[in-house]
């Protein structure tokens with residue numbers, strides 16, 4: 352990928368193995384002269400695929416926790432984006448680089464889902480995501496969501512404050528950052544077969560950011576468990592930062608001393624940095640951030656400093672003037 356000339360988000364479809372080639376290869380296998388001989392092999396393959404699908408679709412033992420009690424501390428200045436719109440306009444590069452990724456993301460098996468908590472902690476632990484959710488409990492919050500690509504939405508997430516996971520982990524005093532990692536499974540995620548991306552997707556926050564009440568681990572949206580394209584079963588929501596910080600489908604939380612490098616920062620540090628706080632006055636190197644398109648209505652609104660969450664988070668950045676806080 353030529354990351355200098357192209358936006359990180361704009362990998363042309365021509366660089367992805369075209370779907371019709373995948374399908375025509377399958378047709379060849381099934382319809383060719385060797386079809387009979389291949390039948391038992393294909394049968395085994397289908398059984399395997401069926402098992403994977405079944406595991407992915409096991410009933411959610413926490414389904415009864417939705418809808419969770421609404422926390423109205425974080426009021427919105429705009430209506431919630433229609434679920435149909437939100438669930439069909441996504442960034443999930445593990446599957447493909449277009450916004451139309453919902454169908455492909457359904458291939459992700461989300462149950463069982465093991466979450467590792469390690470690094471500078473008293474005792475590293477591995478937990479089943481369903482057990483973690485049950486243990487911590489859920490609430491609902493409506494957040495704005497602002498992508499670095501200059502569009503925005505509003506979502507009713509269900510989940511829990513990241514601070515609760517931090518206190519469960521009991522990190523050592525030397526931990527300065529929390530590093531989060533998405534699953535790595537190129538078998539189900541075709542985007543992860545594209546070697547020019549430094550998979551797995553990684554993101555990080557300072558401990559002060561992670562323990563700010565606004566930092567949220569979302570497990571559901573719109574009053575039900577999370578749709579896969581939004582990053583089931585656990586995704587971050589840090590609404591004062593550009594959307595690429597809100598890592599999806601997390602499998603690992605590590606407490607570390609060194610500042611983690613996110614996937615986009617590794618690809619193009621001049622455009623996607625560690626802090627990535629929303630600021631209308633600091634343009635992206637290739638476009639303005641002064642306004643944003645409201646997805647679903649097409650309306651254009653002025654971008655808000657910290658995406659409108661300054662009263663809750665601005666203090667986190669006092670004394671950090673030498674840092675590139677806005678991109």
Ligand code: MTE
Nearest residue numbers: 441442443444498533552594595597598599
């Ligand atoms: N997390 C992973 N693992 N993979 C991704 O491609 N895209 C990011 C973020 N988290 C992404 C991710 C970007 S660029 C944005 S804007 C949001 O997810 C999009 O979240 P949404 O699809 O729920 O709107």
